[in-house]
Amino acid sequence: MEFRESHVYADVLIIGGGSAGAMAAIRAKEVDPAQKVVVFEKGHILYSGCIARGMDALNIVAVPGKTTPELYVESNGIACEGLMDEPVNYRMAERSYPLMKKLESWGVFFPKDNEGNYELLQVHPKGKFCLSMKEPELKTILAKRLSGLSCQVFNRVMGLQLIVKEGRVAGAIGINIHTGEFVVCHAGSVILSSGGTARFGLPNNGYLYGVYDFPGNTGDGYAMAFRAGAELTGFEYTLNYYIIKDINAPLLYITLTRGANLLTAMDVHLENNHPSIKSMVLEHRKDVGPLRIRMKHLPEARIREIEDILFTTERPVQQRFFEGRGVNFRTGDIELWPTEFYLCGGHGMTGIFVDEKAATTLPGLYAAGDVSLVARGHLSGAFVYGEIAAEEATEHARKHPPAKEPGPQGLEDLKKDLRQRSAQKDGEVSIEEFEYKVRRLIGDYVTPPKNAYKLNQALWWMDRFQKEIREKVRIRHIHDLFKVLEVENIILCAKLSASASLERKESRWGFWHYRADFPEKDDKNWLKHIMLKKGETPEEIRIHHRPVAKMQ
Numbered sequence: 001m002e003f004r005e006s007h008v009y010a011d012v013l014i015i016g017g018g019s020a021g022a023m024a025a026i027r028a029k030e031v032d033p034a035q036k037v038v039v040f041e042k043g044h045i046l047y048s049g050c051i052a053r054g055m056d057a058l059n060i061v062a063v064p065g066k067t068t069p070e071l072y073v074e075s076n077g078i079a080c081e082g083l084m085d086e087p088v089n090y091r092m093a094e095r096s097y098p099l100m101k102k103l104e105s106w107g108v109f110f111p112k113d114n115e116g117n118y119e120l121l122q123v124h125p126k127g128k129f130c131l132s133m134k135e136p137e138l139k140t141i142l143a144k145r146l147s148g149l150s151c152q153v154f155n156r157v158m159g160l161q162l163i164v165k166e167g168r169v170a171g172a173i174g175i176n177i178h179t180g181e182f183v184v185c186h187a188g189s190v191i192l193s194s195g196g197t198a199r200f201g202l203p204n205n206g207y208l209y210g211v212y213d214f215p216g217n218t219g220d221g222y223a224m225a226f227r228a229g230a231e232l233t234g235f236e237y238t239l240n241y242y243i244i245k246d247i248n249a250p251l252l253y254i255t256l257t258r259g260a261n262l263l264t265a266m267d268v269h270l271e272n273n274h275p276s277i278k279s280m281v282l283e284h285r286k287d288v289g290p291l292r293i294r295m296k297h298l299p300e301a302r303i304r305e306i307e308d309i310l311f312t313t314e315r316p317v318q319q320r321f322f323e324g325r326g327v328n329f330r331t332g333d334i335e336l337w338p339t340e341f342y343l344c345g346g347h348g349m350t351g352i353f354v355d356e357k358a359a360t361t362l363p364g365l366y367a368a369g370d371v372s373l374v375a376r377g378h379l380s381g382a383f384v385y386g387e388i389a390a391e392e393a394t395e396h397a398r399k400h401p402p403a404k405e406p407g408p409q410g411l412e413d414l415k416k417d418l419r420q421r422s423a424q425k426d427g428e429v430s431i432e433e434f435e436y437k438v439r440r441l442i443g444d445y446v447t448p449p450k451n452a453y454k455l456n457q458a459l460w461w462m463d464r465f466q467k468e469i470r471e472k473v474r475i476r477h478i479h480d481l482f483k484v485l486e487v488e489n490i491i492l493c494a495k496l497s498a499s500a501s502l503e504r505k506e507s508r509w510g511f512w513h514y515r516a517d518f519p520e521k522d523d524k525n526w527l528k529h530i531m532l533k534k535g536e537t538p539e540e541i542r543i544h545h546r547p548v549a550k551m552q
């Protein structure tokens, strides 16, 4: 394979054009229309990422007069079982209402009642923060706005490696996943917004890409940041969702907050009709699952309202799915099932460490959305921190404009490496089979119930996979090659997760970090963050602890 290269210069480079990245690009142009903003997007920015196209709620909005940022910090602190940095979450909640108003001014539809009140739903331990949105075109609205502001988008370009010069991040190297051409972006500052690790555990439906989160998110941002020397945290929070069986599509907030009932397999109504995902996963494991959602008692108008949201904003494919299964909400129930395990900052607590300025521990590198840790920030976190990252990255870029010089260091090594891999034409295993095995072993050894033996086995297997992917996998064309790069990132994420899980010698967050050899929660010793950083060699994972940040 011949790897041609092109060079581009930017004030701000954004890696990942999903919710956080699109918002960051727009904000960067708003604060300085003259600056050059470049986006690397692995898919196509019109439809890529968690939003895909539409979404039904902004999960955290502190509406003045209804709730406060203070209450949100208290409420989310309970949901995170104390392991939440207060200032980061406070800032998100503080900016959530202006952010919602801004989206509204762009034409995003937030329904109101006759008195002009927004529809607010309770999904947090305290306070109604979940604000209904009915916008089937959310992602396209963002993408069009960004194009109108003359941001330069490189679709189908996967960020591979950050450029670090004298301890400062100064751009990144990407590769076009269709042509194999390198795109080298020399930048004043870089924002990582490439999502979490959606392809981590295997889903029950047996499809590598049939996951809950966006399947193009393979932990690339975690891997790039780690390899460049940034600190990461929360990798022991191995999360799964509880959602529509087989299709793994969302519906809980849409149905349960609108009067649907939740039943066990034995037809017992759960007392709490809207428990947390964490407790639904636990309920399922108590052998009373699968849980089911029932709506036949609801008036026709309410069922139609739910169908209207599910079959438009939350993806038309749901309508086809239920028709195919013969499920009509007026007569039949919806079966729920746990999804695969995955790593994510927005739903979970895994990510690149960031402060209230979206700054990582590396100068010039900012992070926003699911790739960063703004615990359980969801879409609101991605949007608000996308904006904050853009403001801060713009400031940084003003002081450090991109250098017009050849290079960067490492490009030739990267090319040599990829050429060598491309020569693996006769490998005995296809990359799909290899990915299946990696993720099967992640399911066996990294995800709960955990114990020291299993986690050590995980580390042994992942080391072995890191070698075997360079020896045994068949690479026929660029498509195989970029999948290999994705799977390498999944393997690294598994190592980070197993290392953090071994370190946290307690159980926390329900099943999600359940250590059978340390079954109790231990606030006395473990109410602190586990931080991960690259050591002297690329293989070494260094661990230290950090106290929870409190409001001053």
Ligand SMILES: Cc1cc2nc3c(=O)[nH]c(=O)nc-3n(C[C@H](O)[C@H](O)[C@H](O)COP(=O)(O)OP(=O)(O)OC[C@H]3O[C@@H](n4cnc5c(N)ncnc54)[C@H](O)[C@@H]3O)c2cc1C
Pocket (backbone or CB within 6 Å): 015, 016, 017, 018, 019, 020, 021, 040, 041, 042, 043, 048, 049, 050, 051, 055, 056, 057, 058, 059, 060, 157, 158, 159, 160, 193, 194, 195, 196, 212, 213, 214, 216, 217, 218, 220, 221, 249, 250, 346, 347, 368, 369, 370, 371, 377, 378, 379, 380, 382
């Ligand atoms: C099914 C589902 C439903 C949800 N519903 C809600 C809801 O109703 N309300 C709510 O508040 N939150 C919701 N969330 C959560 C919310 O959508 C996410 O937290 C948020 O969208 C994350 O934004 P992001 O930019 O970090 O990730 P994404 O939007 O996933 O964007 C990541 C982007 O990075 C790109 N990328 C990945 N790797 C690379 C690479 N190496 N180089 C270049 N690009 C790369 C991907 O292609 C993708 O476009 C939902 C999430 C899911 C999965």
